[in-house]
Amino acid sequence: MARATTPRRKSINTALAWAVGLLIFFPILWTILTSFKIEAQAINDPPLFLFFDWTLENYAVVQERSDYMRYLWNSIIIAGGSTLLGLIVAVPAAWSMAFVPSKRTKDILMWMLSTKMLPAVGVLYPIYLLFIKLGLLDSRIGLVIVLMLINLPIIVWMLYTYFREIPGEILEAARMDGATLKEEILYVLTPMAVPGIASTVLLNIILAWNEAFWTLNLTAAKAAPLTAFIASYSSPEGLFYAKLSAASTMAIAPILILGWFSQKQLVRGLTFGAVK
Amino acid sequence: MATQQSRSAARLMMAPAVILLLGWMLVPLIMTLYFSFKKYLPLRGGDLGWVGFDNYVSFVTSSSFWPSIQTTLIIVGGVLVITLVLGVLLAILLDQPMWGQGIVRILVIAPFFVMPTVSALVWKNMFMDPINGILAHLWRFFGAQPVEWLSQASMPSLIIIISWQWLPFATLILLTAIQSLDSEQLEAAEMDGAPVLKRFWFITLPHLSRAITIVILIQTIFLLGIFAEIFVTTGGAFGTRTLSYLIFQRVLESQNIGLGSAGGVYAIILANIVAIFLMRIVGKNLDA
Numbered sequence: 001m002a003r004a005t006t007p008r009r010k011s012i013n014t015a016l017a018w019a020v021g022l023l024i025f026f027p028i029l030w031t032i033l034t035s036f037k038i039e040a041q042a043i044n045d046p047p048l049f050l051f052f053d054w055t056l057e058n059y060a061v062v063q064e065r066s067d068y069m070r071y072l073w074n075s076i077i078i079a080g081g082s083t084l085l086g087l088i089v090a091v092p093a094a095w096s097m098a099f100v101p102s103k104r105t106k107d108i109l110m111w112m113l114s115t116k117m118l119p120a121v122g123v124l125y126p127i128y129l130l131f132i133k134l135g136l137l138d139s140r141i142g143l144v145i146v147l148m149l150i151n152l153p154i155i156v157w158m159l160y161t162y163f164r165e166i167p168g169e170i171l172e173a174a175r176m177d178g179a180t181l182k183e184e185i186l187y188v189l190t191p192m193a194v195p196g197i198a199s200t201v202l203l204n205i206i207l208a209w210n211e212a213f214w215t216l217n218l219t220a221a222k223a224a225p226l227t228a229f230i231a232s233y234s235s236p237e238g239l240f241y242a243k244l245s246a247a248s249t250m251a252i253a254p255i256l257i258l259g260w261f262s263q264k265q266l267v268r269g270l271t272f273g274a275v276k
Numbered sequence: 277m278a279t280q281q282s283r284s285a286a287r288l289m290m291a292p293a294v295i296l297l298l299g300w301m302l303v304p305l306i307m308t309l310y311f312s313f314k315k316y317l318p319l320r321g322g323d324l325g326w327v328g329f330d331n332y333v334s335f336v337t338s339s340s341f342w343p344s345i346q347t348t349l350i351i352v353g354g355v356l357v358i359t360l361v362l363g364v365l366l367a368i369l370l371d372q373p374m375w376g377q378g379i380v381r382i383l384v385i386a387p388f389f390v391m392p393t394v395s396a397l398v399w400k401n402m403f404m405d406p407i408n409g410i411l412a413h414l415w416r417f418f419g420a421q422p423v424e425w426l427s428q429a430s431m432p433s434l435i436i437i438i439s440w441q442w443l444p445f446a447t448l449i450l451l452t453a454i455q456s457l458d459s460e461q462l463e464a465a466e467m468d469g470a471p472v473l474k475r476f477w478f479i480t481l482p483h484l485s486r487a488i489t490i491v492i493l494i495q496t497i498f499l500l501g502i503f504a505e506i507f508v509t510t511g512g513a514f515g516t517r518t519l520s521y522l523i524f525q526r527v528l529e530s531q532n533i534g535l536g537s538a539g540g541v542y543a544i545i546l547a548n549i550v551a552i553f554l555m556r557i558v559g560k561n562l563d564a
Binding site: 005024025030089090127234 | 303
């Protein structure tokens with residue numbers, strides 16, 4: 001830094017930034033705190049901040065009453081499955097576009113991006129109908145497929161921008177040394193691409209975990225993931241704040257943790273490489 | 277240079293992704309177009325034949341169409357203004373030297389990772405509930421009558437909830453852009469005696485223009501499709517029915533597929549207009 005910052009100015013910045021940060025984070029903090037209260041104290045007037053009878057009871061009740069584990073498992077399978085499937089399809093595509101570009105590569109990439117812009121509600125009924133006809137309604141495999149398809153453009157794009165940063169000379173050198181295409185991808189490209197692939201996986205798990213249009217409209221009791229489980233609390237049952245908070249905390253905790261690791265890649269993934 | 281062999285291999289490797297996305301795009305699109313020209317009521321007689329452009333006309337002339345467009349524009353516009361203004365200010369603040377910068381950053385972007393149904397429910401019950409919500413407590417503390425947020429002030433409430441979810445996205449992208457700003461330029465301006473506001477207006481803001489455009493376009497595309505927040509909070513009541521939600525109600529709630537599909541075609545056209553602009557910017561970046 002060329003310019004020295006006065007300690008006074010730094011203190012003001014710090015105080016201001018922390019105040020704003022805590023204000024923005026407050027709804028999440030409040031939800032977590034409320035999840036440890038008993039119901040009567042959760043609606044206490046004035047609200048109790050830290051000095052209440054801490055309890056884990058709500059977590060036990062939520063699990064017992066609504067079978068939280070089943071929804072969690074559905075979320076894991078749907079988010080993980082769609083990401084894995086997407087990766088299998090996207091890695092070869094992104095590889096070929098990054099290393100063997102043709103005149104049409106750019107058009108194909110742009111077209112893939114355009115499919116992401118298709119409003120879900122515009123194709124809701126066709127998908128709904130196809131799901132009924134194919135027996136996929138309220139099935140995990142159905143959601144895996146749909147979420148894989150809606151996130152595929154992002155996966156391809158992210159991988160493409162990462163792959164493009166790998167110098168092509170290295171691949172050519174490997175080819176000169178007689179590496180086959182398969183060896184080239186497996187032993188040369190993959191190790192270099194691991195960080196990029198990892199961020200892609202992370203971002204897509206987050207997006208799939210939080211997806212709340214198809215998961216709400218295409219599931220009922222059997223395949224419902226956590227998004228739908230939480231939505232079921234919008235009934236009068238939602239007035240039990242402590243239990244609602246416990247359920248919410250359990251639904252967002254895994255992704256909050258994953259999200260903190262992926263904050264840098266988030267920008268790149270969500271802007272299709274336009275901002276790095 | 278790529279050989280003929282690697283070229284055909286490349287084409288083969290691209291094929292699954294291209295075929296899948298092509299199917300994902302074309303099959304539902306053609307079905308939506310097909311249904312939009314039919315009177316189709318699955319629960320009340322099924323397929324009642326072709327009706328030409330009737331659905332397109334009745335969707336636009338129905339009394340809920342213009343209000344839904346208005347609602348959509350207010351939500352998209354309101355959230356964009358709030359997230360951009362606050363986002364720029366926050367990005368500048370977070371770019372300053374301070375203690376615990378990493379932690380503050382995490383606090384600020386956390387809302388983005390909260391699933392929409394959770395943020396909608398938490399805001400609806402624990403903050404905006406007129407009896408037990410935090411805001412009601414706050415209002416009473418100052419001796420005011422608590423507001424019934426989601427019925428009396430439904431639109432501001434929704435805009436607050438959605439802005440809270442999207443502010444981290446705007447902040448993060450603007451912060452990334454601000455960090456690439458050459459600080460020497462700012463210092464030179466400072467030494468020449470340019471006041472803070474002028475430095476912001478003539479150096480920082482122009483530097484951010486591309487990032488701002490990208491935030492506007494990407495958020496618009498996501499905001500046009502806002503669903504869970506409305507589904508969980510008001511269910512489309514109290515004047516919060518957006519175009520997307522109206523189509524959802526026509527299709528799944530009243531099962532008027534023809535009408536809903538015509539609405540869907542309108543939504544697709546609207547989204548495409550925004551998309552064209554976004555794609556131009558992203559495409560330019562691809563050449564660089």
